[in-house]
Amino acid sequence: MPSPPSRWTLRSKLLASMLALFSVIMLATGALTLLETQRYLERGLVSDLSTVLSRVDVDRDRDGRTLPPRGRGDRPGAPGGGDVLVLGLKADGTVATTASGVAINAVVNEDREDDVLDARQVRRIARADVGTQPRRVEIGGDVGTYLLKADTLPGGSRLIVGVSTHPVDELLAKLLALVAGGTMLGLVAVGVGGTVLIRRSLAPLDRVAATARRVSDLKLDSGQVALAERVPADDADPNTEVGQVGLALNTMLDNVESALHARQESETQVRQFVADASHELRTPLASIRGYAELTRRESEPVPPTVTHAIGRVESEALRMQVLVEDLLLLARLDAGRPLEREPVDLSLLAVNAVSDAHAASPDHVWELDLPEEPVEVPGDQARLHQILANLLANARTHTPAGTRVITRVRPEGSLVRISVNDDGPGVPDAVQATVFERFTRGDDARTRNGGSTGLGLSIVAAVGQAHGGRVEMSSRPGDTTFSVLLPAE
Template identity: 45%
Template sequence: MLMRRGQDIGAHRGRGGSLRRRLVVSMSLLLAAVCAAMSFATVFTQRDYLREDLDQSVSEAAERHQGALLRLWTDDATSLGFLRLRGQPVGTLGARVDSSGRVLTAGVVTDDGRLRVLSAAQRTALGGLTANGALRTRVVPDLGEYRLTALKVDGNSVIAGLPMADVQRMTNRLMVAELVIAGIGLTAAGCVGAVVVRRQLRPLGRVATTAAEVARVPLDRGEVTGLSRVPERDTDPATEAGQVGVALNLLIDHVESSLAERQRTEERMRRFLADASHELRTPLASIAGYAQLMTGGTGELDPELAWRRVSAQSTRMTGLVEDLLLLAHLDEGRPLCTAEVNVATLVAEAVWDARAAGGDHIWQVVLRLDASVTVAADHARLQQVLANLLANARVHTPAGTRVTVTAEATDAECVVRVHDDGPGIPAKVLSSVFERFTRVDVSRARTVGREGGTGLGLAIAAAITRAHCGRIEVRSEPGDTEFTVWLPLTEHALPAGRRK
């Protein structure tokens, strides 16, 4: 399943360009919208400016016509002499209107500077203008759009106008220029944007490649080491792609550590099953052998001796099974029967029992705490911790070894140290001394004639200590081995699920 998903990721990477295309298209559309808005704003602003300038020219032309008529007044109501004055722009339109609003005459300055009289249809297009100086737009046949205004002259009125063709022409040219510039700008921006987007997304592509490589690794079986990582150049936290790279590397680290822990757990489980099978097989083989000899009736074996050996092996097997059951209960987090346990009394009783079992050792107790110091603990289990540590010191050291048990208290913890000056624990097994079925007999020679242990004593001591929210450590070198147990002084240090 994981490999198939990894292949899917690899296949989809080929379509990763769609993201780049979408980004480029989106950016181009945004730029196009911005350019269009700017172009329209520029065109309309320029058009309004040109129209205002044209309106100003029309008003000035009307004032000139009005002044010329006042100076050049004649009885001929159809005279257009004011259009023959110097400085009249090409296309200038002029008309005279009587008091009833009828256009008497009208003319326009042609391209060659001459005056052309307007036809009746053209004059009709000029009718209806109020002589108040207001500007109007009219379409004059054959002449196009004009901006017109009318002013009064002695009861009559005069009309002046200028063509809007120049304004429209300049507006159209400006619009074309804006479109061309915007097109060139959009093309350049699209190319630059495509390059920039491609470069910016390149680290993200490498991150996706790493993820696909990791996804193709069969993580559900075998030993998994050396998973790919995102290159350091793609883990810059100042960039979004770098943040993704850092997060992916962190995830891969967690996956790799979890897989390594799973591998170690599986190896410990296999070793545990093998050791447990071996430990159980030995007493079972002895019991089966003695039972076969007893049922054979050969008379070669004293029945009482055989029963004693069967009983001894049964006791050993029972102890092993009980130790395994205890470890299973502690692993499950079974609640402890906690009570106030006096530390001084607990240490003294444990050393007294150890002295009775190992009279060939030198036993010392050092109490550096008040006699009233107590811990919230399961008395029987805590006693088992000390018994296992003292038994370990007694069994794995030669006669005459000095074993010192020190108890002291801090503000929050009680510390118990078990020290011996024996041969020490080999360095190669020191790190695994609290694991199940670990034996250190290679360097710490057992006293001759003593029964071999199961290798569960220190594992039980560590599990019980952890169940009490404490911790246990060991340091060792030849002539100086010390186990240290820390336990909380207050009952609140125990989680609610472990109290009973």
């Protein structure tokens, strides 16, 4: 099914408009030409008919005969050429005769002997009721169509004289064919020429669109972005419509580039601040934990309330230290610091991570699904272990006791998939789109057994991307899977 005109390309619309306009002009011009030519030729036919009738009348008055002389040179042929019909009809519709008994019934032909109308053709002319006004009558047979006019004879008879319309009809048919053929040839010429001209005229717009497509393919969501693409100066002339579009696109790209530079500077400052703050906080947090532990080792009796308070200080200091370490790791990954690249046995990492998770939460059901052969990838062993630890901690923290958690490692072509699946309540729909962003929590819909910084999954995503991989997540109640795909080589 062809697409509607509203979905046509600009080239198609312009070409269709040109062809439609040309067709309307040619058809209107051709129609007016044909009508005017027809009127002119028919006026000529009427004039020829009047001339022929006057000749017949003159011959009749001069010789006392009604039928024209039989001599070839004296025949009353049409002034414009063509056959002439002469027919006498009595009042009862029969063919009249001259005084000498010759039937007044003939078609005077310039190239052959005169033809005589048959009875059927005579009846057709009689039924046409030809009068003093010219009338076209289809006589039939080989005679064709004639323009007829009648004159009254003595005794109530009529003398009908006609001129053949064949020359006029033939000329009009040729003119119609010429107009139609010229229109078709013109449409072909306009179609080919218009396509070339439109293509050349829209070439600057194509170059502007190509620039916009190249810019749209750039990754602009993060990192240092250089927008070197611009519309060429020749296509950014403000004096043309396409140039105005190109100039507007260049101006927009300049503004976008400035905004991206400002964003990059702001992100760099924030990351540097987080890195510096995290680094600076490590020392006082270590001191707080050290003094808390030292207080608990005091030999003198300590009141229970003080012991509880010191325990809480130590616990919160440890939690804050974990948060600081996570922030410092993310800041280093954002800064693009290279990771170690050495073969890492993911199967062994998965065994160790699941063993740790079982010790931390024995109420969950922890299972392993590993291939028979060890699976290795190049990467940083500590960071890859952190991926598994964070995924298992996420399942442990946000699912109730008794939840079944399966850890799988599977080669998939040039990639290796690490996945953690649980049959818990699932991730809320409102959180799924941002689950790997920093400080995202799903505590509103999932059981929370312990504190969460909201950085665990963002570290998984950052470490996976730093290894050249990606993260995936699918979740519905009773089936939630977090996956990390890493290059196998």
